[in-house]
Amino acid sequence: KRLRDYGIEIGVLKTGKNNAITDVEGVKVGHTTRYKGEHIRTGVTAILPHSGNLFQLKVPAAIYIGNGFGKLAGYSQVKELGNIETPIVLTNTLSVPVASDALISYTLNANPNVRSVNSIVGETNDGWLNDIRGRHITQDHVLDAIDKASSGPVDEGNVGAGTGTVCFQYKGGIGTASRVVTDKFGGYTVGVLVQSNFGGVLEINGAPVAKELNNYPSQFKYDVDGSCMIVVITDAPLDSRNLERLAKRAIMGLAKTGGIASNGSGDYVIALSTAKKNLIPYSSEEIHRESKVMRNEAMSPLFLATIEATEEAILNSLFAAETMTGRDGHEVKSIPKNKILEILEKHHKIKGN
Template sequence: TNTLSVPTAANALISYTLDKAGNEDVRSVNAVVGETNDGYLNDIRGRHITEKHVLDAISSAESGQVEEGNVGAGTGTRCFGYKGGIGTASRVVPEKFGGYTVGVLVQSNFGGVFQFNGIPVAKILNNYPNSFKYDVDGSCMMVVITDAPLDARNLERLAKRAMLGLARTGGIASNGSGDYVIAVSVAKQNAGNSASDELVQKKSLLKNEAMSPLFLACIEATEEAIYNSLFTAESMSGRDGNNLEKIPIKKIIELVKNSKNNKSIKD
């Protein structure tokens, strides 16, 4: 969500949890809410997000194709000076490395010097900040989910690799930019059973030596998710007449085609 709607979203998550069947005796809920500041387009001081919005989003969640671009928390975001948004991507590591999936969702709302597949797009198009006091846009929220059986320590290691994916797009974690990663393992074999009377719980954990393929998967998926958030976003006008244009996809395609010949592009 946006920065000033975190309390509302957290309260909605608490209500959702308390109202779930089987949670009648629950008296403690630690809600986790990610945010970026979309105040350039959004009337953020108006705090228009309600608990109903959050609960509706939860109830309508389903599997399948994920909406990207100007949706949800990505509606008002900007990235590299263009319209940002929500983006997703995933990787499946080879079976010989476990066959695990690493999925990434991003809320792109950050700055830097944009590059695509190693091509310095921002420099070629002269679309990058020229002052050290430039507007840092407002952060990036990244969520990494895997079915690999990882403990908190290796989830932290995996989360750190998402920052490498952000860097591959030209993001520089600018001064004032809060770039955060939440990593979660949904390994079924480690699902807890609070009703069990056993004093000791047994869990399967992936070896440290087997983490590298997951690291690469996380880096690639994060990079692609950021690109997807940009390429699916549309131009948008917001508060006080502020406007953000969508990324110039046709120009980038031309740059990619010409990159082998080291050609530039004309506006």
């Protein structure tokens, strides 16, 4: 059951049909989950902004670095050119190179004469539960996640790149959510998908869960302490400048869950706009391109949508994730749902109470 199935509603805006990143038309998500033996707890999640040839029809994009202690591949070209040209792949920290290589293979195969491509790979560190040093992701695992990508509801929790992640000292994972802005502002959808693997002082819909459970780090450690990858996709027609602004708001949603973007957390936001008219052909006879984009003044509702969807996507990841035992017998428990529901009820955070 997802957050809303318990009557917990984040924010004031409406969700899309499936309350998922795939509510943005054309977006597909696929997972490869690697759960094997006692030590392998990792995976790959692929997000496809559209189903065509992404290299031939690039997508306006921006990446915002909330906290740059991470190994994301592809940042500088997106910053410079304002677009992405591959699927977005999420995986574990030490598998960024193989995932990046897989995206090269994927692109070369589909584009015979291409000799340069900018892979977009995000990561968090699942090394507590997963034998990350073993680098158990192969190119096939990555290509498989892309192949299996589909629209509709998205699997959450211990799947794909979220298989072995830890969030607020509980089991984290993949989560997603969406929001729709009012017709006056175009009726656009903002979808968010997260790979949650970070720490802080957990709050759920404003209830001080960590405080009440007395479960938060009293002393922060000298250690790599996770990360959060956030993918934001919208059908609102945005150029890369306004996409970067949108991306910045996702970190504000993360803040509302109690995340603090700790030193060791690699918190990145990848934002894309799928508006068809603004897609960018790789080759063109033209020196110009025409586009239709939102005015700056129309951004605020999309900002709120991004904040709400990010907060909810993170919470969905926690609600979906189940207790897991992994590397060297490490166990990470899922959030204690019964206790949490009690706390939320006490704090009037459940609808109908």
